[in-house]
Amino acid sequence: MPARPIHEPRRDDCPWCGSKRLRTRLRTPDLRLGRPGTFTVDACEDCAHTFQNPRLTPEGLALYGSTAAEEPADTRRLRAVARTVLRHVTEPESWLDVGTGEGRFPEAAREVFPYTSFDGLDPTARVVRARDAERVEEAHVGSLTDPRVLAGLRGRYDVVSMLHHLEHTRDPRHELWAARTALRPGGLLLLELPDPASASADLLGKWWPSYDQPRHLHLIPLPNLRAELAAQGWHVLGTDRRAAHVPRDLTAATALYLTRKGFLAPAAPLLTLARAADHTLSPAARRTRFANAYRVIARKENGR
Template structure:
């Protein structure tokens, strides 16, 4: 009887061509200055492989000694971003899949509804654009809190069109917010623009902020959540801290930097919050990533040949034996969450800013 085809086999033939020149071709030249403040006083904060999808390559996160902005250096090219983002949402089994699911743990309906409630103290918005909306799960949940608001979504992937087909958003905009055509079409259309864990993926966060203010109406609100690079877990766990998100995260911005940038753009800071945005996945994520790294390599389309049947069975057995450790670590995350949220162990922060005038 022929062997059962494995999911990785569908793309295995493509990957040798993508990698023929080495993973280095997916990276821009290394820069010697900070992309945020221009300082040349840099230090290496992190050096890591792809711990979630196990794609080839080594990725470096540098930090500016002057403004503390952390950034991928060298940065991925547009082609590199496409390669390392491809398959990310395809789903995996075992510890690899667990680590991947942790990175999207903040996408639960409960967390989305809690985020939407943060806008309740302000007038009910007529229109809301969710940037990086993916499948539209945030707008779907937020409608329960804001039933009279029209939610649109924008995403660089075709998922946004599936979100429209599923009725989760009213209008689907496929592309990037900084695209001139999209900016011209959406200028001054929205009362609220949300960016949930979006800015860290963008090549130029400042350009994204300016674009967001362009599509806001005067007096509209910009709602941002991003990983907090000042989180103590990042120091303690090093490359095993899931919020480093390499190679998908290009920037990690300290709260004070984003606040200063928004104020320089004419915004009024309405509120900041390090408690509610915290996602309890740091310890469980670190354990899952470390165990997945230590186990025999999983099958993947970018590997020249699939693992033998013996290695598959061995990996499955070891994953089963290790699973209770991950479950226990995740339970610890949730147990500690009420305390962690009140300390510098909180792993994310939120900003709500209001624009006072139309951007230039």
């Protein structure tokens, strides 16, 4: 039996708005894991949606993402993300973290919400390890859009978080609908995504870490996401680029470049300089187009 293809056919229209006015934004190998292949990222000239084209099949995603390690957790930052919810609810009873991995976000968020029950969902068995380490109470392996998974989560949660999750999914719109199903009326959705409009993407090109090919399938501009949330009946309570910015672009790009070129011996001093530059420039970057991510919090309206 022939092996199943790892790429779908290349598409000639935008998966977000249907426009055929596409341009190639970059072509790149797998810089992070070094696996073979070249991947193309296109952008729509009408709505600015940025996406992998041709897209990996589920088999391709399993192949390229199966050994991708999590980045070290910044517990202080994760607590700050959790506090975003405090403006809208004092103590959620139940919270589902989608794409939770090892459960580092629920672990940090529990320091802010000690009486909240945190569950985790992830396509890998990492969420089971998170449960065994008592970072989450319930571990759900699979996809939120899988009807068999979603049936057991329907209407159970006061908060659903998706932190740097949507860019990995094949159908972000479907993920948002599934989050509505998992939430109780009036529940909150907390999102964080890389911003394809960031000036760092243009400056660093394929070395911009948030391109992360071939694992990131969709990079969604904030206006597009806001419009989709409104169309689905969410009430957007707030958006934030400043707080969502992570000062790592120069550091990660330098690490990718040095690893790709095989410059291992002088890496430490260069990475130290890059890290210092990221943190020195961070206050200015947060207030300009160099902010590399954005955060959205939205409410599921009662009765909808």
